[in-house]
Amino acid sequence: MALLSVNNLSISFGGLRAVDDFNIQIKKGQLYGLIGPNGAGKTTVFNLLTGVYRPDEGIVLLDDKNITNLKTMDINKCGVGRTFQNIRLFKKLSVLDNVKVGLHNRFHYNTFEGILRLPKYRRLEKMMNEEAYRLLEVFDLDGEAKLSAGNLPYGKQRKLEIARTLATNPKLLLLDEPAAGMNPNETKELMETIRFVRDNFAMTILLIEHDMKLVSGICEELTVLNFGKILISGETNAVLNDSRVITAYLGE
Amino acid sequence: MISLITYLINGISLGSVYAIIALGYTMVYGIAKMLNFAHGDVIMVGSFTVFWGISMQGFNPVLSVLLSIALCITLGITIEFIAYRPLRGAASSLVVLITAIGVSYFLQNIALLIFGANTKSFTSLINFGPVRLFEGQIIISGETIATIITCLIIMVCLTLFIKKTKPGQAMLAVSEDKGAAQLMGINVNGTITLTFAIGSGLAAIAGILLCSAYPSLSPYTGSMPGIKAFIAAVFGGIGSIPGALIGGILLGVIEILGRAYISSQMADVIVFMVLIIVLLVKPTGILGRKLQEKV
Amino acid sequence: MKDKLKKMPKTWLDNLITYGMVIIVFLLVQMFISRGLVSNLLQGLLVPLCVYVILAISLNLTVGILGELSLGHAGFMCIGAFSGAFFSKVMADIITVTAVRFTLAILVGALFAGVFGFLIGMPVLRFRGDYLAIVTLAFGEIIKNVVNALFVGVDSRGFHFSLKDSMSLGLEADGDVIIKGALGIIGTPRNSNFTVGIVLVLITLFIVLNLINSRDGRAIMSIRDNLIASESIGINVTKYKLMAFSISAALAGVAGVLYSHNLNSVAATPKNFGYNMSIMILVFVVLGGIGNIRGSIIAAVVLTLLPEMLRGLNNYRMLIYAVVLIAMMLFNWSPQILAWREQHSIKDFLRKRRKVQ
Numbered sequence: 001m002a003l004l005s006v007n008n009l010s011i012s013f014g015g016l017r018a019v020d021d022f023n024i025q026i027k028k029g030q031l032y033g034l035i036g037p038n039g040a041g042k043t044t045v046f047n048l049l050t051g052v053y054r055p056d057e058g059i060v061l062l063d064d065k066n067i068t069n070l071k072t073m074d075i076n077k078c079g080v081g082r083t084f085q086n087i088r089l090f091k092k093l094s095v096l097d098n099v100k101v102g103l104h105n106r107f108h109y110n111t112f113e114g115i116l117r118l119p120k121y122r123r124l125e126k127m128m129n130e131e132a133y134r135l136l137e138v139f140d141l142d143g144e145a146k147l148s149a150g151n152l153p154y155g156k157q158r159k160l161e162i163a164r165t166l167a168t169n170p171k172l173l174l175l176d177e178p179a180a181g182m183n184p185n186e187t188k189e190l191m192e193t194i195r196f197v198r199d200n201f202a203m204t205i206l207l208i209e210h211d212m213k214l215v216s217g218i219c220e221e222l223t224v225l226n227f228g229k230i231l232i233s234g235e236t237n238a239v240l241n242d243s244r245v246i247t248a249y250l251g252e
Numbered sequence: 253m254i255s256l257i258t259y260l261i262n263g264i265s266l267g268s269v270y271a272i273i274a275l276g277y278t279m280v281y282g283i284a285k286m287l288n289f290a291h292g293d294v295i296m297v298g299s300f301t302v303f304w305g306i307s308m309q310g311f312n313p314v315l316s317v318l319l320s321i322a323l324c325i326t327l328g329i330t331i332e333f334i335a336y337r338p339l340r341g342a343a344s345s346l347v348v349l350i351t352a353i354g355v356s357y358f359l360q361n362i363a364l365l366i367f368g369a370n371t372k373s374f375t376s377l378i379n380f381g382p383v384r385l386f387e388g389q390i391i392i393s394g395e396t397i398a399t400i401i402t403c404l405i406i407m408v409c410l411t412l413f414i415k416k417t418k419p420g421q422a423m424l425a426v427s428e429d430k431g432a433a434q435l436m437g438i439n440v441n442g443t444i445t446l447t448f449a450i451g452s453g454l455a456a457i458a459g460i461l462l463c464s465a466y467p468s469l470s471p472y473t474g475s476m477p478g479i480k481a482f483i484a485a486v487f488g489g490i491g492s493i494p495g496a497l498i499g500g501i502l503l504g505v506i507e508i509l510g511r512a513y514i515s516s517q518m519a520d521v522i523v524f525m526v527l528i529i530v531l532l533v534k535p536t537g538i539l540g541r542k543l544q545e546k547v
Numbered sequence: 548m549k550d551k552l553k554k555m556p557k558t559w560l561d562n563l564i565t566y567g568m569v570i571i572v573f574l575l576v577q578m579f580i581s582r583g584l585v586s587n588l589l590q591g592l593l594v595p596l597c598v599y600v601i602l603a604i605s606l607n608l609t610v611g612i613l614g615e616l617s618l619g620h621a622g623f624m625c626i627g628a629f630s631g632a633f634f635s636k637v638m639a640d641i642i643t644v645t646a647v648r649f650t651l652a653i654l655v656g657a658l659f660a661g662v663f664g665f666l667i668g669m670p671v672l673r674f675r676g677d678y679l680a681i682v683t684l685a686f687g688e689i690i691k692n693v694v695n696a697l698f699v700g701v702d703s704r705g706f707h708f709s710l711k712d713s714m715s716l717g718l719e720a721d722g723d724v725i726i727k728g729a730l731g732i733i734g735t736p737r738n739s740n741f742t743v744g745i746v747l748v749l750i751t752l753f754i755v756l757n758l759i760n761s762r763d764g765r766a767i768m769s770i771r772d773n774l775i776a777s778e779s780i781g782i783n784v785t786k787y788k789l790m791a792f793s794i795s796a797a798l799a800g801v802a803g804v805l806y807s808h809n810l811n812s813v814a815a816t817p818k819n820f821g822y823n824m825s826i827m828i829l830v831f832v833v834l835g836g837i838g839n840i841r842g843s844i845i846a847a848v849v850l851t852l853l854p855e856m857l858r859g860l861n862n863y864r865m866l867i868y869a870v871v872l873i874a875m876m877l878f879n880w881s882p883q884i885l886a887w888r889e890q891h892s893i894k895d896f897l898r899k900r901r902k903v904q
Contacts, residue, residue, distance in 0.1 A: 050779060052775070071778075072775075072778040072779055073778050073781050073782060073783055073784070074781075076778075076779060076780055076781035077781050081779075081780070082779055084775075084776065084779075088773045088775060088776035088779075089772070089773065089776070090768065090769045090772035090773055090776065090777075091772050091773075092768070092771075092772050092838075093765065093768055093769065093772060097765050097768075098769075100762075100765055101765050101766060101769040101777070101780060101782065102780050104762060104765070104766055104780070104781065104782060105781045107762065109761075109762060111758070111761075111763050111790070114757065114758065114761030114762055114763055114764070115753075115754055115757045115758055115761065116757075117757060121761065124762075125762075128762075146557075164780060165779075165780060167780070168780050168781055281677075286677070287677040287680070287681065335873055335877070338877050338881035338882075338883060338884065339876070339877065339880055339881050339882075340882075341882045342880045342881065342882060344614075344676075344880075345676040345677060346610075346614075346616050346676060346680075347876055347880040349616060349676070349677055349680055350616070350829065350833055350872070350876055351872075351873055351876040351877070353826055353829065353872070354869050354870075354872035354873040354876065355869070355873060357826070357830075357865060357868065357869035357872065358866065358869035358870060358873065360865075361865040361866040361869055362866065364865070364866075365862060365863070365866065479681070479684065482681060483681070483685070486678075486681070515696065515710075515711075517692050517695060517696045518692070518696065518710070520688065520692050521688075521689050521692045521693060524685035524686070524688055524689050525685075525689065527681070527682065527685050528670070528671075528682060528685055528686070531674065531678065531682060532670055535674070535678075
């Protein structure tokens with residue numbers, strides 16, 4: 001039973017088929033990789049899955065629910081969380097508040113309760129703080145909770161982005177090049193974190209990555225995208241050893 | 253019927269002034285991606301220079317006009333260099349807009365200190381008489397004719413400049429992609445300076461034409477026409493030169509008709525409503541293109 | 548983890564300083580007044596000062612917290628001023644207790660301005676940056692011009708509206724024209740005073756500061772910092788933009804009521820409700836620090852008082868504002884200057900010296 005099931009997803013920009021007939025089935029709890037050369041359309045797939053772009057064709061099902069033409073905000077509410085290639089944090093907010101914005105839809109009190117500081121405000125804010133700290137501790141960010149997110153070092157910004165997304169309690173986590181700009185040590189640490197998240201949050205993860213070490217190290221299955229089309233899908237080692245994939249990356 | 257034709261002609265004339273001002277907005281917006289809020293006040297500086305030259309110093313009108321254009325060009329280049337260039341690459345577009353508001357404030361208050369708040373009466377520079385048509389039923393003033401002709405000449409020259417000359421092509425390239433243009437060896441800063449120079453020179457001409465037709469001059473003369481010309485630029489599609497012409501003339505006609513048939517106060521309301529409706533229905537204006545943020 | 552949670556009240560302390568500052572200034576001014584140390588001129592400035600402070604705080608909610616530039620703030624002030632004054636005048640004989648009537652007038656002003664903020668914000672807030680600025684400016688001017696042409700009369704049959712003149716209202720013999728076009732409303736009760744002004748400043752502060760430090764406030768600031776990320780984690784961007792904009796408008800309306808009840812009559816002129824006023828409020832916000840609530844209070848007070856105190860400077864006042872505005876923007880935002888400041892910061896300089904020693 002697939003958690004995410006995508007059929008025939010396509011979009012064109014000014015005549016160019018940026019993504020053409022994209023299909024993918026991801027099972028619950030899977031760690032799935034989406035790879036391909038630059039400009040292959042990987043991030044466009046993410047943008048289609050999260051409603052940033054509306055697809056020309058195709059259906060996206062999450063847990064059998066059709067989320068194809070929903071708004072970004074509603075797709076998140078249905079259970080899809082994502083991070084961005086170029087980190088998008090709330091830079092002027094504190095690390096803690098970044099995560100608390102992620103908790104927004106899980107803890108409800110209204111504007112008046114907030115402005116008048118009624119008991120519900122106090123109770124829920126306390127719960128939000130506890131929950132946020134719990135997440136920050138997972139990513140070893142609790143020491144920096146009061147810092148502005150923009151002042152974090154690069155590697156920690158990537159982690160915070162993941163923590164913020166997890167705060168929305170997604171079923172499916174989309175990571176867009178989580179290891180970009182990290183050194184080998186940081187990448188190794190990140191691999192462990194991703195595995196930890198999958199195991200401890202019972203998360204299904206789809207990630208875009210260029211770092212082959214990371215991909216071969218943690219992904220169970222891969223889909224390779226080239227010029228907007230799927231080149232091959234399958235079990236990681238088989239895909240990476242396929243001659244077509246090597247050609248796509250290295251050229252003829 | 254006759255009065256309607258007269259209003260239309262007046263509208264086209266006022267619209268031509270808007271179009272000339274709108275060119276400055278649209279070129280700067282296309283190339284520097286900023287709303288130069290102070291552009292309207294450059295108009296005022298242009299008019300005051302001519303007023304100062306003719307009425308206070310007794311200069312020859314031609315000399316005064318040339319002086320005014322030269323001063324406005326210098327002013328435009330200076331403003332860009334001091335206030336806008338350091339902010340290129342700043343985090344938010346708000347920053348440049350607020351700075352431009354500061355420059356606008358600055359120009360208004362300098363004029364206020366030099367010339368005082370009293371409205372000056374501007375002597376028209378157009379010395380050929382009105383043209384009478386249909387046995388005197390339609391009277392077209394010299395100012396109207398001069399304005400429309402000037403506007404057409406400017407449009408043709410500017411289009412030729414951009415299509416046929418190297419600096420013009422450089423402008424197109426910079427408006428398309430600043431980074432790529434730089435890599436192709438185009439002097440981006442120089443091109444932006446040139447854009448401000450042309451826009452400000454045109455503002456001087458627009459100021460003189462505006463004050464010839466509506467001969468009252470104060471430090472705030474430029475701000476309302478400036479805002480309306482920006483609306484014209486948005487109306488026609490920001491970044492587009494023919495768009496500025498179309499938007500300017502449509503807006504001028506709408507304003508004059510509104511003033512004639514509804515009320516002068518409601519005319520401004522209508523002009524602003526036009527902006528809002530255009531933006532809601534077709535945010536890119538009549539001839540504009542769409543931009544989207546990359547995710 | 549416990550001790551980390553204990554560190555929370557830092558913003559709370561920060562807010563307390565802001566409230567304290569306002570209250571202490573109020574007490575000091577009252578003390579000086581009772582000893583006759585405050586000139587009539589200065590006393591006349593106290594209510595306008597509160598008006599400006601409320602305007603600056605409320606605009607900062609849009610500009611600094613939501614991160615969108617509005618150039619039509621004076622328009623919402625205008626709506627508040629007129630609806631509040633209209634209410635007071637109509638109710639003058641019906642509600643005779645001044646305190647009750649004035650409180651209701653303030654609520655009416657806030658409500659009207661807030662509703663207009665909501666109605667205008669709905670179509671307009673999809674725009675960003677320059678376009679939003681120019682559209683809000685357009686709305687501000689529309690409001691001012693329409694109010695300037697508006698005639699409202701009341702007679703036994705109810706209210707009558709016209710945009711032409713008082714004759715076209717078609718009032719009965721017992722009718723009374725309340726809003727007289729360009730003349731505005733004449734004979735508003737002068738209920739505003741410094742104490743009321745300060746109370747309203749404190750209420751404004753309370754609303755804005757508590758909003759910022761709540762769930763809704765964080766959502767609003769997340770939109771400012773990164774709209775796309777905000778949507779991606781399920782924030783209803785439209786809702787929170789509208790919320791911030793409407794609250795900001797409602798508070799500007801409160802400032803308007805305070806303003807109109809400080810005068811014998813109120814008319815919509817370019818000077819009080821035009822975009823020059825909007826820009827002046829923006830100057831307060833920018834000079835006080837965008838997003839810095841305490842800063843906008845201080846800027847509004849200093850920039851209003853300073854030129855009045857130094858009468859000779861009055862001619863140069865706007866010019867100085869302009870120069871300071873440009874200089875502040877360059878100093879705080881120019882990438883080159885920021886890089887230079889990073890290299891030459893005083894903290895670093897001290898740290899280096901300490902290391903050497």
